[in-house]
Amino acid sequence: MNTLSRFLNALDSYKISDGSQFRLADHNPDDDGHLGLDKDMGKNLLRQVKGLLQDLQELLYANQTHSLLIILQGMDAAGKDGTIKHVMSGVNPQGVAVTSFKQPGPTDLLHGFLWRIHAAAPQAGRIVIFNRSQYEDVLVSRVHPDLLKNGHVPGALNTPEFWEGRYSDIRHLEHYLSRQGTVVLKFFLNISREEQRERLLARLDIPEKRWKFSPSDLHEREYWDDYATAYQDAIAQTARPHAPWIIVPANHKWYARLVVIGTIIRALHNLRQVTPQPSPDVMHQLDDYRTRLLQEKP
């Protein structure tokens, strides 16, 4: 068995399709798959499999029956932007859109928390990447429940029933999307607290990286354990066969990117799409069209 096959088989261990037994602490951010790969070999492998992704995206685009929704979540500096850049570059941008969900604006807050999410869902044939997502509404607002007061939702906020309602609404939206033909893949880029410290330090030490630093990153870092609990609960409550979570070991960026692209390739491959063929009666006409074009006066 070659490295690629062994790698693809290892992916199953990161996928959570049923959250009932999920514990974030069971997942090691340092894991590199024990495939004997190093950073350079990993980058080589990534380059190889990118061609596969391009082919599969073309089939998705041509068939216009399914779509792919990729959700990227993770602590600050977990590598969300880098993953998008390194995994998706090379894919035809006509078929891909990235939506970054920042803090909701005034109009967003006047609507339900899923309003801007549903609006950005992919149409048939397309790939959409959510850089942050509906999960922020059970993560950042769970860690900082005062933010809930910015919304216009009546009734008791921040009760167990309130959060259960949100998890339930998210589950149902994802179930609906999957019924419409959307493949939903949710990636948690799992870094350690120490790795975050090093990456934030690099943003301060390396002049080219300074624009990435935000003082709020240091502030949020103080809530590390609260975020870990919120992630643990959100993943446990929303992992489903039609919308699995993938817990990506992300201390090694090169390995995280391989896990993400490998998971995407496997999911698209499972659709078993082929180039669409014209129907028999159209097929029959193609010779006529060809003749007409050939006989056209120059």
Place this chain on the structure above:
Amino acid sequence: MNTLSRFLNALDSYKISDGSQFRLADHNPDDDGHLGLDKDMGKNLLRQVKGLLQDLQELLYANQTHSLLIILQGMDAAGKDGTIKHVMSGVNPQGVAVTSFKQPGPTDLLHGFLWRIHAAAPQAGRIVIFNRSQYEDVLVSRVHPDLLKNGHVPGALNTPEFWEGRYSDIRHLEHYLSRQGTVVLKFFLNISREEQRERLLARLDIPEKRWKFSPSDLHEREYWDDYATAYQDAIAQTARPHAPWIIVPANHKWYARLVVIGTIIRALHNLRQVTPQPSPDVMHQLDDYRTRLLQEKP
């Protein structure tokens, strides 16, 4: 007990909050509430209660915590447009929007059937009226399943599981909306087949009404029983306490309009909203603001 109170009490018999026992045939389109009202008295009563609706809409707008979604469904010529005109005229249009869901366009069809619906959901403080709605996707496409092929949904179409999935997705969307503070009221304007015949004839006989006639109305009329079955199933599957159906006896237009406005008024009244008051510290400042304005040099 005066006529208004007796009328408001009669409304309960039209509301379906649990569809498990629902049979459309149990509902008489000719019902006029047996209140001894005639057309003129009914119009008078409508004029009276419109003032209440205006006041309640202002409270909804001022509080910005809840919203109201009114869904209007019915056979052709059941009176959807007339109901909107006669019930909602007089209400401040800044707080009300009507969305008419015609046949989905190419971009709609590339998305899930609830995409354009969710996008049009009301923001806090507003009333939105759906003239036709998500229910068309379990009515017209159930009667004419060939229409399903216009969509881009993979998998088996027009199976019991397919329709159960759609009912379920609709239920969940409405549950979510209600959790966000949206009052959902779904009106089925229930006319008899004979009443439809007379209304369509009037559209042909009266020159001022001819623009309303569409040959497709006659075509769809041939599917009356299929539509009745589709409505029966849709209502049975989606009536819930947080999103009830109201089966409006609609052979008498004046009575149908009373039932619709009465139901809306009762639902808004149940929110027990009052004019928002400034918080105590703002209250304290109001005298200062007043003094500053009075002392301003002209």
